[in-house]
Amino acid sequence: MAIADLVASLTPVHVAGLLGLVAAYTVYGAIWRLCFSPIAHIPGPRLAALTWWYEFYFDIILGGQYVFKMKELHEEYGPIIRINPEEIHIYDPDFFPQLYGAGLRRDRWRFFTKQFGADGSGISTAEHDLHKIRRAAINPFFSKQSVRALQPVIEERVNALLARLHSDGKAPDKPPIDILYPFSAFTNDVINEYAFAQSDHLIEDPSYGKPVTDYFLTGTHYGKYVQHYEIILIFINALPELISGAAIPGWRGFLKMKRDIYDIIAAIAKTQHTARWELDVSHPTIFHDLLSSKTLPPAEKSLERLADEGRTIIQAGTLTSSWALAIATFHLLDKPHILARLRSELKTAIPDPNVSVPVAELENLPFLCAIIKETLRHSLGASGRSARVCPDETLTYSYTTASGETKAYVIPPGVPIGMSNYHTVTNPDIYEDPFAWNPDRWLGPDADRLEKYLTVFSGGARACLGLWLAQAEIALALARLWRIWDGSGEGRTGEEGGGVMRLFETDERDARMAADFFIPIPWKGTKGIRVVLESFE
Ligand code: HEM
Numbered sequence: 001m002a003i004a005d006l007v008a009s010l011t012p013v014h015v016a017g018l019l020g021l022v023a024a025y026t027v028y029g030a031i032w033r034l035c036f037s038p039i040a041h042i043p044g045p046r047l048a049a050l051t052w053w054y055e056f057y058f059d060i061i062l063g064g065q066y067v068f069k070m071k072e073l074h075e076e077y078g079p080i081i082r083i084n085p086e087e088i089h090i091y092d093p094d095f096f097p098q099l100y101g102a103g104l105r106r107d108r109w110r111f112f113t114k115q116f117g118a119d120g121s122g123i124s125t126a127e128h129d130l131h132k133i134r135r136a137a138i139n140p141f142f143s144k145q146s147v148r149a150l151q152p153v154i155e156e157r158v159n160a161l162l163a164r165l166h167s168d169g170k171a172p173d174k175p176p177i178d179i180l181y182p183f184s185a186f187t188n189d190v191i192n193e194y195a196f197a198q199s200d201h202l203i204e205d206p207s208y209g210k211p212v213t214d215y216f217l218t219g220t221h222y223g224k225y226v227q228h229y230e231i232i233l234i235f236i237n238a239l240p241e242l243i244s245g246a247a248i249p250g251w252r253g254f255l256k257m258k259r260d261i262y263d264i265i266a267a268i269a270k271t272q273h274t275a276r277w278e279l280d281v282s283h284p285t286i287f288h289d290l291l292s293s294k295t296l297p298p299a300e301k302s303l304e305r306l307a308d309e310g311r312t313i314i315q316a317g318t319l320t321s322s323w324a325l326a327i328a329t330f331h332l333l334d335k336p337h338i339l340a341r342l343r344s345e346l347k348t349a350i351p352d353p354n355v356s357v358p359v360a361e362l363e364n365l366p367f368l369c370a371i372i373k374e375t376l377r378h379s380l381g382a383s384g385r386s387a388r389v390c391p392d393e394t395l396t397y398s399y400t401t402a403s404g405e406t407k408a409y410v411i412p413p414g415v416p417i418g419m420s421n422y423h424t425v426t427n428p429d430i431y432e433d434p435f436a437w438n439p440d441r442w443l444g445p446d447a448d449r450l451e452k453y454l455t456v457f458s459g460g461a462r463a464c465l466g467l468w469l470a471q472a473e474i475a476l477a478l479a480r481l482w483r484i485w486d487g488s489g490e491g492r493t494g495e496e497g498g499g500v501m502r503l504f505e506t507d508e509r510d511a512r513m514a515a516d517f518f519i520p521i522p523w524k525g526t527k528g529i530r531v532v533l534e535s536f537e
Helices: 002-008 012-038 044-050 053-061 066-079 093-100 110-114 127-143 145-150 151-170 180-196 211-230 231-238 241-247 251-271 286-291 304-335 337-348 368-378 420-423 439-443 447-452 465-482
Strands: 080-082 086-089 393-398 408-411 417-418 483-486 499-503 515-517 519-520 530-535
Touching: 002 093, 002 151, 002 530, 012 044, 053 066, 053 211, 053 286, 066 080, 080 417, 080 515, 093 515, 110 211, 110 337, 110 420, 145 151, 145 211, 145 465, 151 465, 151 499, 180 211, 180 286, 180 304, 180 465, 211 251, 211 519, 241 251, 241 519, 251 304, 286 304, 304 337, 304 368, 304 465, 304 499, 337 368, 337 465, 337 515, 368 465, 368 499, 393 465, 408 515, 439 447
Parallel strands: 086 417, 483 499
Antiparallel strands: 080 086, 393 408, 499 530, 515 519
């Protein structure tokens, strides 16, 4: 009522005065951004410096296109550019260690972290010191040694995947399947089993848990909207589930996942300080580690925070590795001579396909490793730029122009600076013919140099938590799968339990990033990486 009275009492002079104030504030803001901002000296389109709508247009209206536009902008303005009113972007792979290197004090930027809608998680923690505390508590669980020790957990799911593919391939008149779904079922089961000692066994689900993968895919598209307008998420969260679940595709499944994770933690927390602690599960979970951590203060052990941590780990651990497995499958089936070489290496290294081989031994297979590296280069996992903020350090970026002039730019503390892995892994100065999938590049004399730039897991304190797990599941799945399955090119040379897998109406476009929604997304018309399975008895 009071507001209505106030509005009714406004005269034209008041309205004109208010509009004048808004206009003056807008003009002041524009002048400040263009002339007085601490990054006003950084080159780039003036429109991007002036307004967030520039990025919005490429990422929301055109759909995840800013990463490609940024590459064009770098060609026009040089290796350092301003990409929105607050952020700098650098296209110079040699700058990576200075920005993302080990031992550096770096914050994440809230514009990046808010897309996950999980402020309690490590990935959403902007501030360096808090992230360090959170990460230290969970690191041991995902260390190389821990992953080695829990290899049987991954292997059990590989066996289930192989059994399911074999059974699908025996069915008469089977339709082609999008291989991303079996692989996402695998990676989702693995990360759930690994971290929580339980999973939904999506591999055994008739659709390979398609709705789960689909709501992860839909969710990652929402992330960009939330980055620009966090109010959307606040509004959706405020709605009753009956309404939000019906209105937003995938939202109900997402809320169920949130609840399930919360319930798992609550059940584990209840057993703490009792004889049942760690007895109700087949192996300790991340929550056993976090709840009993001596370094985490009590506030960090709240069920809400741990649920945020658990959920983002499940999300980060599902589509990243499964996309890599799908990409490898496409290229191996598309290039039978490469698949034949891999199969020959695997046959020698794994004489009995039913005997488990430690991941450490798979790491000694040069061709398998080359295939994994080339696949990671193409699949990326996380395609979006993740800016770092130096809270208390002034950085200087300098480069030499084509005419031999040295240019140096001082970047004050507090400014978000990003680099895009997509730019690095497609840089033709590093990777010759960068869009070709060529594992042999990793076997040549230049391999060490190439590896230095394979920054797909990022670096420093914020590097991927699951990098050992991801590499183990990719190596185990590829080795076991291609030991017994073959592509159409070589004829019926598959082994017992395997068969022949053929691509179905799929080409390179279906296996290439065409949009960046934090994870790489292929072109809009894709029907997926489709294969037909034909099993041997
Ligand atoms: C091919 C597979 C994967 C790739 C390429 C990948 C890539 C990345 C990248 C680039 C980041 C850093 C983002 C940044 O710089 O801010 C990251 C962070 C993260 N990844 Fe992965 N990832 C993969 C698989 C996994 C798996 C299997 C897990 C499961 C545990 C996982 C969990 C995480 C988490 C929790 C973070 C946040 C770390 C932190 O901020 O402390 N990732 N990942």
